[in-house]
Amino acid sequence: MSSASDARRIAAGPSPSKLVRSKHAGRHGHSPDPETDPQSPPTFDPLRLCIFATIALLGWATGPLALSVFAAIGFAGYWKARRRGLTRSKCYLRDTRLVLAYLGILLAAGLWGIYSLAAQVFGF
16 A cells, blocks of 8 residues: 555656755755855845834833833824724734723823923922
């Protein structure tokens, strides 16, 4: 029984995934160089990770001010989109009303943080 399945596998030839892998594998198992092989796919650039790290740095450095600014920009954007008819978002919360409530809470927390820092610094 195994010899019959082996015979069918040999008659069918290599699977498509093996053909694709061998086509892009280059010589002797080395990856192709995009600069010398114009048909090779470009290398993945994890730009979003750099952007997320920069936003986290800004948030850490500026604290409640950054939270307030990003929440206000997000709230304004979702408010405008909702007025234009967007009811379901790609955001985890899906419903734009929930997203607006979430961003409103973040904005309030950021403004409270700014107020409390100002109260500590200026003593009011």
